[in-house]
Amino acid sequence: MDQTLPRPVTITEMVENITRQKGDQTAIVYLGQHITFNELLERSQRVADGLRRLGIGEGDRVSLWLPAVPAWLITYIALCRLGAVAVATNTKFRSSEVQDIVSRSQAKAIIMWPGFKHIDFEGILSDIDPTALTALQTVILYSEDKTEPAHHILGRNTVSYHALEQSPPYTADHATPESGCNIFTTSGTTKAPKLVYHKQSATAGHLYDINRAFGLDQPGKSVLHMIPFCGVWGFDQGMMTLAGGSTLYIMPFFDPAEAARLIQAHRITHTSASDEAVRCLLEVNDTPVPFPSLELIGFAAVGGGSSQDLVLEATRRGLTLRGLYGSSELGALFSLQSDTLAPEDRTQGGGICVNPETQVRTRDKQSGNILPHGERGEIEIKTPSRMVGYLNNPEATQTAFTEDGFFKTGDLGYTRDDGSWVFLSRLGDAIRLSGFLVSPAEIEGYIETHPAVSEAQVVGVQQARKIWLCAFIIPADANKLDNQLLRQYCEKGMAKYKVPQHFEPIDAFPVTLSANGNKIQRAKLRDMAESIMRRSLAPAT
Structure with a gap:
């Protein structure tokens, strides 16, 4: 990339800058289809015009309920041109979650792929109370075969995504540095996730920083994308690849064998992956050095438990894993560990921040004092990529x-005297499930909407490489609590990864009595859950 390019202050500026330099080069490869930077820009302009004709304009929000497909990124760029906001919506979400996010974000339209992985997306929407989505006007239906919709959903008009791409290019630009552009969900202490709101200047600047930190502004680089765009990690990886002028190879869902084939066939240089994904890649290719073209794997241990053996095996087989850090509030790929560190240090979360203006410090939670390098405390970060709120x-x-x-990140870690830092773990009760940070209160809140449940407490315990969830239930009527029906209720309303593996009736939660009120002893519940897990997983005798 030409190093004289200015730091962009809008997404439109970022895309147009790189297109002027890389226009005829391949921006995206998806299922064998090649999309150049010129085509990416033009298709986003056509979609922008189609959305404009649907009444989408400055400040409006559109829910992107799509897997990792080029249409996600094209629609995002189009929305930014209009000064509108993309509401990232996980395809694993079910009716209660979609209703909550679309309702609270006041999304004016939702775009979805009805046939993706044979999931009944229309059925999920039909379970939502239409009156709860007061702002929703249009449902946009994406399909790989460009099928035309012929019916209404939730009483709203339907439009095909293909029709949007047939509109004439809309070249006017309504983006400003202060325009909103993204809404992501994040766990909170309440029963609903918080909605994280970002503006264009912070997002465009962050993408500019991370593509340079990862070396994607250099010729001949490519990225294999194996994670959804609905999370900040997937979004930032996809968009930073385009911002750097490199080629993005998109997988709509993770398939280890296909990922290994793509890396080898196209000599892909970069990717990022969880510990479980790295483990899968190594298992499908047993050669001593399976992926010699890979220069960097951004690494995050999200499965729980120790990943030391995996790190050592990956290093022995020629893979350079480098620890990352990110959050919905600050952006993903926010920092990256140095490749000069020993493997066990290089794969820890944290690292050197991609933006040189960023400040990181740790604070002692009890005394409130700022701590010196090397002492553990809550990580606090000040950076230009921070959310609006x-x-x-x-x-x-x-x-x-x-x-x-x-x-205040809510994360435990420490700073180093070379300007880098280390993430150790989350503070508090948040649980990492299927790569997403989830508040137990969110799961508890949904379970408590079942008429047979009076109160619920959810805890997670480590089971090999994943978290085993146990829901402790105080029944509204002990004679009417049916665990199987409760499980089905949860599976219908929540993403599968949030559904507890076990439901345990209990007369009362263990509590600590104090003058400030009773506090539930979650540590004791975790001990109880671990005992239950061991019994349930023990082989029959």
Whole structure:
């Protein structure tokens, strides 16, 4: 990339800058289809015109309920041109989650792929109360075969995504540095996830920083994309690849054998992956050095448990894993460990921040004092890529920052004297499930909507490489609690990865009595859950 390119302040500027330099080069490869930067820009302009004709304009929100397909990125770029906002919506979400996010974000349209992985997306929408989605006007249906919709959903008009791409290119630009562009969900202490709101200048600047930190502004680089765009990790990886002028190979879902084939066939240089994905890649190719073209794998241990053996095996077989850090509030790929460190240090979360203006410090939670290098405390970060705030939640936004503008991450770690830092673990009760950070309160809140449930508490315990969830239930009527029906209720309303593996009736939760009120002993519940897990998984005798 030409190093004289200015730092972009909008997504439109970022895309147009790189297109002027890389126009005829391949931007995206998807299922064998090649999309050049010129085609990417033009298709986004056509979709922008189609959306404009549907009444989408500055400040409006559109839910992108899609897997990792080029249409996700094309629609995102189109929305940014219009000054509108993309609401990232996980395809694993079910009716209660989709209703909550679309309703609270006041999305004016939702785009989905009805036939993806044979999931009944229309059925999920039909379970939503239409009156709860007061702002929703249009449902846009994406398909790989360009099928035309012929019916209404939730009483709203339907439009095919293909029709949007047939509109004439819309070249006017309504984006400003202060325009909103993204809404992501993140776990919270309440029964609903918080909605994280970002603006274009912070997002475009962050993408500019991370593509340089990862070396994707250099010729001949390519990225294999194996994760959804609906999370900040997937979004930032996809968009930073395009921002750097490199080629993005998109997989709509993770298939280890196909991922290994793509890396080898196209000599892919970069990717990022969880510990489980790295393990799968190594298992499908047993050669001593399976992927010699890979220069960097951004690494995050999200499965729980120790990944030391995996790290050593990956290193022995020629893979350079480098630890990452990110959050919905600050952006993903936010920092990257140095490749000069020993493997066990290089694969820890944290690292060197991609933006040189970023400040990282640790604070002792009890004393409130800022800690010296090497001492563990809560990580606080001040950076240009920070969110605007939590949508329609000024109290939570104010609580999330210190008076001098540092974001309180809720993560445990320490700083190093070379300017880098190390992430150790989450503080509090948040649980990492299927790569997503989830508050137990969110799961508990949904379970408590079942008429047979009075109260619920959900805890997670480590089971080999994953988290085993146990829901402790105080029944509304002990004679009417049917565990199988409760499981089905959860599977219908929540993403599968949030559904507990076990439901345990209990007369009362263990509590600690104090003058400030009773506090549930979650540590004791975790001990109880571990005993239950061991019994349930023990072989029959």
